[in-house]
Amino acid sequence: MNFKNLRAFELAFLYEGGFMKAIVTIIGEDKVGIIARTSSVLSEANVNILDINQTVMREYFTMIMLVDIQKMNVSIDKLNEQLNEAGKDLGLSIRVQREDIFKKMHEI
Amino acid sequence: MINRDYIMETIGMVEKNKFDIRTITMGISLLDCASEDGKRSRQKIYDKITKKSEHLVKTVEAVEKEYGIPIINKRISVTPISIIAGSSGDSSYVEYAKILDLAAEAVGIDFLGGFSALVHKGFTKGDEILIHSIPEALAVTKKVCSSVNVANSKVGINMDAVKIMGDIIKHTAYLTREKDSLGCAKLVIFANSVEDNPFMAGAFHGVGEYETSLSVGVSGPGVVKAALEGVRGESFDVVSEVIKKTAFKITRAGELLVKEVSRRLNVPFNIMDLSLAPTPEIGDSVARILEEMGLERCGTHGTTAALALLNDAVKKGGIMASSHVGGLSGAFIPVSEDEGMIEAVKKGAITLDKLEAMTCVCSVGLDMIAVPGDTSASTLSAIIADECAIGVINNKSTAVRIIPVYGKGIGEEAEFGGLLGRAPIMAVNKFSSEAFIKRGGRIPAPVHSFKN
Numbered sequence: 038m039n040f041k042n043l044r045a046f047e048l049a050f051l052y053e054g055g056f057m058k059a060i061v062t063i064i065g066e067d068k069v070g071i072i073a074r075t076s077s078v079l080s081e082a083n084v085n086i087l088d089i090n091q092t093v094m095r096e097y098f099t100m101i102m103l104v105d106i107q108k109m110n111v112s113i114d115k116l117n118e119q120l121n122e123a124g125k126d127l128g129l130s131i132r133v134q135r136e137d138i139f140k141k142m143h144e145i
Numbered sequence: 146m147i148n149r150d151y152i153m154e155t156i157g158m159v160e161k162n163k164f165d166i167r168t169i170t171m172g173i174s175l176l177d178c179a180s181e182d183g184k185r186s187r188q189k190i191y192d193k194i195t196k197k198s199e200h201l202v203k204t205v206e207a208v209e210k211e212y213g214i215p216i217i218n219k220r221i222s223v224t225p226i227s228i229i230a231g232s233s234g235d236s237s238y239v240e241y242a243k244i245l246d247l248a249a250e251a252v253g254i255d256f257l258g259g260f261s262a263l264v265h266k267g268f269t270k271g272d273e274i275l276i277h278s279i280p281e282a283l284a285v286t287k288k289v290c291s292s293v294n295v296a297n298s299k300v301g302i303n304m305d306a307v308k309i310m311g312d313i314i315k316h317t318a319y320l321t322r323e324k325d326s327l328g329c330a331k332l333v334i335f336a337n338s339v340e341d342n343p344f345m346a347g348a349f350h351g352v353g354e355y356e357t358s359l360s361v362g363v364s365g366p367g368v369v370k371a372a373l374e375g376v377r378g379e380s381f382d383v384v385s386e387v388i389k390k391t392a393f394k395i396t397r398a399g400e401l402l403v404k405e406v407s408r409r410l411n412v413p414f415n416i417m418d419l420s421l422a423p424t425p426e427i428g429d430s431v432a433r434i435l436e437e438m439g440l441e442r443c444g445t446h447g448t449t450a451a452l453a454l455l456n457d458a459v460k461k462g463g464i465m466a467s468s469h470v471g472g473l474s475g476a477f478i479p480v481s482e483d484e485g486m487i488e489a490v491k492k493g494a495i496t497l498d499k500l501e502a503m504t505c506v507c508s509v510g511l512d513m514i515a516v517p518g519d520t521s522a523s524t525l526s527a528i529i530a531d532e533c534a535i536g537v538i539n540n541k542s543t544a545v546r547i548i549p550v551y552g553k554g555i556g557e558e559a560e561f562g563g564l565l566g567r568a569p570i571m572a573v574n575k576f577s578s579e580a581f582i583k584r585g586g587r588i589p590a591p592v593h594s595f596k597n
Contacts (some may be wrong), residue, residue: 045191053411092150101149107560114210132156134213141401143151 057107058087058136061120065129074127075102078119083110098129103136105136158395159214162367163429166399167422168255169205169217169406170343172350172358172415173197174258175224183233187244188234193250194221194257197357200410202253208405214398217564221249221261222348227364231271237273242289244283249548258348260291264306265340266587270573277304279313284320284327290346296336296533296541302588307533308332310581311526315549318518322551325559329548330481332511334529334534336543341416342472347544358415359407360472363399365387365391366431368392369455373437384438385458392462400467418472419463420508421455423483425566431476432485443485444495450477453506473542475508481561481568482513490569497528505535510543513561515568518551525549527578529587535585546552 056065061069072089079086084104091100106113117133124131151590158164178184178193187341201217204323223245230238242260249257256460260282262272279291299306321328333347344361350358368404372391376383394417394544407414423431432443456475463470476498478484497514504510510532516525529545538544550559553570560567 061146062156063151064156092149099149099153103147114207116244117210117213124482125187132213135211138212138214138398138401139147139151142155142397 038101044139046068057105057115059104059106059133060135060136060139061104061131061133062121063100063129063131066096067093068127071127071129074123075120075131078116078123079104082116082119083128085115095122099132099133104133150549155398156213156363158368162365162371163424163426164214164365164368164395164398166214166216166361166363166402167420168220168343168345169216169403170220170222170348170360170362171198171201171412172222172341172354172360174227174354174356177584179232181234181554182236184583185227185228185231188242190241191244191248194223194245194351195251196590198252198254204406204409204555208402208409210510213404214402218255218342218401219253220345220348221252221254221257222226222343222350223257225259225263225349225350226259227262227269227271227275228352230275231269231431236274237281238278238349239281239285242278242286245289246286254288256288256290256345256578258290258292258345259350260289261293261374263294263350265294265297265303265336266305267299268306276309276313279332280316280320280328283317287596290331290348290351292333292347292349293337293339294338294531296537297317298337298537298593299590300535301590302336302530304530304582304588305585306529307526308523308527308582311524313524313526314547315522318549318551321522325553325561326518326548326550327561327565330561330565332546334545336533337541338544339472339542343416343418344420344422344473344558346546355413355415358413359403359410360415360418360419361399361403362418362421362422362472365395366421366423366434367420367428368395369459370428370430370434370437381454385454387456388458388464389465392459393466396463396466396470416469416471417463417467419459419474420472421476423477423479423486425482425484425487427484430483430485430596431478432483433491436485437509442492442494443489444499448495448504449506450501452478452480452503458508466588473508477509477512478503478507478570479546480514480564481515481566482560487567487569490571497573501531501535504532504543508542508577510536511547513546513548513565514551515548515567515570516573517554517560517570518549520573520578521577523577523579523582524573526582528573530582534588541594
């Protein structure tokens with residue numbers, strides 16, 4: 038990522054406002070090992086889990102993780118690929134998206 | 146932690162309701178590419194486009210993946226070529242179209258708009274040459290789109306241009322007859338065209354614009370339809386509110402993504418165009434939104450009112466979400482690109498006349514309509530004149546993208562493929578407008594007071 042064109046306040050915004058954070062969502066049928074498998078992918082990528090929130094709605098397991106990707110050792114694209122793969126093995130969908138999209142779309 | 150409902154709603158919009166960013170369009174000024182020598186000018190054009198947009202596709206794809214919101218098309222709009230090519234001594238501008246196509250291919254974009262001329266009052270030498278080059282240019286290129294502005298509210302309607310465009314459409318249809326006259330799908334005739342529209346086929350980069358800039362076209366008819374499913378039977382106050390809120394959300398997503406692309410490419414962000422642009426896929430239709438409001442079929446009585454509400458509410462939500470809303474913003478009503486509209490035509494629910502009425506309140510005009518191949522040039526011109534009158538009197542953009550499908554007639558269908566879809570051929574009025582179109586000249590600018 039190229040930061041050289043950023044002004045100071047933009048950089049501050051990125052760090053504070055969430056670029057360094059991302060949301061991992063896991064949606065699918067509940068089964069053994071979902072958290073274990075997902076967190077092992079995250080830990081290998083040096084991604085820190087800040088918060089986890091999960092529910093089971095009508096057999097559907099949804100888990101949302103807030104993660105810190107500041108010190109991540111792969112690209113977000115690569116991480117997405119690895120999570121997708123883990124998702125395929127487990128038969129559910131796992132994705133990672135930058136956090137700011139959710140704030141921006143739903144808050145004035 | 147962010148509200149989980151927000152997260153699930155955003156994911157649902159993409160997964161279930163086909164929410165996408167339709168296009169990120171880079172506008173590139175070619176004003177410094179004019180030259181007395183056509184060959185030299187074309188070399189400059191090629192070099193400039195390929196240099197300026199070198200990283201466009203790659204960057205857009207990276208941002209798309211980080212946010213998990215699909216960005217369907219990457220496009221480029223350029224200064225109207227008639228202005229640039231006018232400096233050369235060339236007597237045809239087909240070579241310019243070819244070089245634009247090569248440049249588009251080289252940088253991997255989907256479409257390039259700007260093989261255009263602005264002739265709302267009169268023609269320059271360059272305009273005339275460009276217009277006469279359109280049929281061949283569209284036949285020999287793949288990605289180049291063309292537009293001609295023939296009228297605006299300040300100066301009236303150039304009826305000489307309207308007349309010529311009827312012939313140009315016919316000729317384009319003939320030259321691309323092997324592909325159901327596909328060339329006509331890449332040609333738009335405008336009244337009150339806008340200089341910052343990111344949508345094709347009418348995109349061009351106006352002379353009042355930046356050196357380079359990025360505009361974004363956001364879509365999402367499926368999202369609006371899904372939101373309205375939650376308020377069945379409620380009053381129009383509720384309907385309008387729901388559409389506004391939905392438009393707000395999708396505009397915000399588009400703005401966030403384009404600003405990120407703009408920052409990485411170091412190219413200024415120009416405008417957000419929030420247009421509900423349908424695709425032929427199920428669940429991505431504007432017609433179905435109108436039906437969701439309570440119409441049995443799109444095209445029946447009440448359709449114009451439903452569309453007026455939709456178009457207005459979309460604009461309001463979009464304007465609240467972004468300070469720089471521009472382009473065409475509103476709801477598009479193309480026939481071939483909208484699964485609900487195609488069905489409405491097949492069931493006989495909608496006619497060309499009703500579509501014309503709808504264009505009084507939609508964001509653009511008669512779009513992607515297939516008519517019989519034997520429709521006369523003067524009838525096509527008269528259809529354009531009618532649309533121009535609506536635009537000029539009501540101070541709005543209107544456009545005509547009509548395809549007289551060579552060799553086909555009523556009851557048959559034209560197949561364009563991809564986002565352009567397929568269109569059942571619609572009937573035109575069988576009475577002649579020949580003598581009307583033959584007059585030529587200019588319909589004067591209307592008075593914009595004494596409104597009634």
